[in-house]
Amino acid sequence: MRYFREELDELQSRLLEMGGLVENAIHRSIATLVDRDEEQAQEVFRNEARINQMEIDIDDLAVRLIARHQPMAGDLRFLTAIIKINNDLERMGDLAINIVERAIVSMQQPSVKPLVDIPPMARMVESMVRRSLDAFVKRDAEVARSILLSDDAVDELRDNVIEELIGIMEQDPTTVRRALSLILITRSLERLADHATNIAEDVIFLVQGVDVRHHAEETS
Amino acid sequence: MRYFREELDELQSRLLEMGGLVENAIHRSIATLVDRDEEQAQEVFRNEARINQMEIDIDDLAVRLIARHQPMAGDLRFLTAIIKINNDLERMGDLAINIVERAIVSMQQPSVKPLVDIPPMARMVESMVRRSLDAFVKRDAEVARSILLSDDAVDELRDNVIEELIGIMEQDPTTVRRALSLILITRSLERLADHATNIAEDVIFLVQGVDVRHHAEETS
Numbered sequence: 227m228r229y230f231r232e233e234l235d236e237l238q239s240r241l242l243e244m245g246g247l248v249e250n251a252i253h254r255s256i257a258t259l260v261d262r263d264e265e266q267a268q269e270v271f272r273n274e275a276r277i278n279q280m281e282i283d284i285d286d287l288a289v290r291l292i293a294r295h296q297p298m299a300g301d302l303r304f305l306t307a308i309i310k311i312n313n314d315l316e317r318m319g320d321l322a323i324n325i326v327e328r329a330i331v332s333m334q335q336p337s338v339k340p341l342v343d344i345p346p347m348a349r350m351v352e353s354m355v356r357r358s359l360d361a362f363v364k365r366d367a368e369v370a371r372s373i374l375l376s377d378d379a380v381d382e383l384r385d386n387v388i389e390e391l392i393g394i395m396e397q398d399p400t401t402v403r404r405a406l407s408l409i410l411i412t413r414s415l416e417r418l419a420d421h422a423t424n425i426a427e428d429v430i431f432l433v434q435g436v437d438v439r440h441h442a443e444e445t446s
Numbered sequence: 447m448r449y450f451r452e453e454l455d456e457l458q459s460r461l462l463e464m465g466g467l468v469e470n471a472i473h474r475s476i477a478t479l480v481d482r483d484e485e486q487a488q489e490v491f492r493n494e495a496r497i498n499q500m501e502i503d504i505d506d507l508a509v510r511l512i513a514r515h516q517p518m519a520g521d522l523r524f525l526t527a528i529i530k531i532n533n534d535l536e537r538m539g540d541l542a543i544n545i546v547e548r549a550i551v552s553m554q555q556p557s558v559k560p561l562v563d564i565p566p567m568a569r570m571v572e573s574m575v576r577r578s579l580d581a582f583v584k585r586d587a588e589v590a591r592s593i594l595l596s597d598d599a600v601d602e603l604r605d606n607v608i609e610e611l612i613g614i615m616e617q618d619p620t621t622v623r624r625a626l627s628l629i630l631i632t633r634s635l636e637r638l639a640d641h642a643t644n645i646a647e648d649v650i651f652l653v654q655g656v657d658v659r660h661h662a663e664e665t666s
Contacts, residue, residue, distance in 0.1 A: 292512045306509050399619045
C-alpha cells in the first residue's frame with residue numbers, strides 16, 4: 227500500500243511538470259505576439275512533442291493504477307481528476323500552438339493597433355492556469371472557486387477586445403485580415419481560461435465531492 | 447463475469463444514446479442558421495441539460511467498472527475509450543450550443559451572403575460524427591481511418607469559407623459583424639470535425655493498439 231501512495235505522488239509530480247510546460251507555452255505564445263519575438267515561438271514548438279508524450283504517459287499510468295489497485299472513493303476521485311486535468315492541459319498546449327501560429331503570421335504585417343487589452347487578458351489567463359494547478363496540489367476549494375470568478379472577468383475582457391476590433395475593421399477595411407487574427411487569438415485565450423475553469427471544477431469535486439460541472443454560473 | 451459483460455454493453459448503449467443526441471444537436475444548430483428557424487434552436491437548448499447529465503453518469507459508471515472489475519487489457523482499453531469519447535461528445539454538445547447562439551444573433555440581420563459553403567461543410571462534419579461512432583460500435587479501424595482523411599477536407603473547406611468572408615468584409619465593411627459570426631461558426635464546425643477525429647483515433651487505438659494521437663498527419 228505504501229508503494230501505491232508513492233505511485234500516486236509520482237503521478238501528481240508528472241502532472242505538475244506537464245502543467246509547468248503548458249504554463250510556459252502559454253506565456254511564450256503571448257510573448258511571441260506582443261514582442262514579435264520568433265525565438266519564443268520556436269521554444270513553444272520544441273516543447274509540444276514533450277507535452278503530447280506526457281499526456282499519453284500520464285493517462286496510461288493513471289488507468290493502470292485504477293485497474294491494479296481498485297482504489298477506494300478518495301483515491302479513485304484523485305485518479306479520475308488526474309485523467310481529466312491531463313486532458314485539459316494537453317488541449318491547452320494545442321491552444322498555445324494556435325496562438326503562436328497566428329502570432330507568427332501577424333508578425334509579418336504592421337500592427338493593427340497597440341495591443342492594449344490582450345496582454346492583461348493573457349496575464350489573467352496565465353494566473354488562472356497557475357492557480358488551478360495550485361488549488362489541485364493544495365486541495366484548496368477556495369482558490370478553485372476564485373478561478374470561476376476570474377473566468378467571468380476574462381469573458382468581459384474578451385468582449386471588449388472583440389468589440390474594439392470590430393470597430394477598427396468597420397472603419398478601415400484594410401485591417402480586416404490582421405484584426406481577425408487578433409480576434410481568433412482572443413478566442414484562444416478565452417478557451418484557455420475555460421480549461422483552467424474545468425480544472426478548478428475538478429478540484430472542487432475532488433475536495434468536496436460536489437460536482438460543479440455544468441453549473442459554473444450558479445457557483446460563481 | 448457475465449454481469450460485467452452486460453454492464454459494458456449497457457455503457458456502450460448509453461454512450462451511443464448520448465452520441466445520437468449530440469448528432470441531433472449539430473444537425474439542428476446548422477438548420478437554425480440555414481433555415482433561420484428558431485424552433486430548431488429551442489430543441490438544442492432543451493437537450494443540453496440531458497447531454498451534460500449523461501456525460502457525468504457515463505463517466506462515473508466507467509470509472510466504477512474499472513475500479514470494481516480490474517479489467518484486463520482489452521476491456522480496460524474499451525473503458526478508457528468510453529471515457530475519452532464521452533468527453534469529446536460533451537464538448538461537441540457545447541459547440542452545437544455555440545453555433546445556435548450565433549445563429550440566433552445572425553437571424554436578426556440580413557444575410558451577408560448566400561450560405562453556399564457552410565451547409566456542405568456541416569454535412570461533412572455530421573457524417574464524420576456518425577461514422578466515428580459507427581466505427582466505435584463495429585470496432586472498424588478502416589472506417590476510423592477514413593475520418594482522418596475527411597478532417598483534411600473539412601479544413602480545406604474552412605479555409606475557402608474564411609477567405610471568401612474576409613474578401614466580403616474588405617469590400618463592404620458594413621458586413622464585418624455578420625461575416626465574423628459566420629467565421630466563428632465555421633471555426634466551431636472545424637472543431638466538431640476535430641472531435642470526431644479524436645474519436646476515430648481512439649477507435650484505431652482500441653482496435654489495433656496503435657496510438658495515433660498526435661500523429662494524425664502521418665496516418666492520414
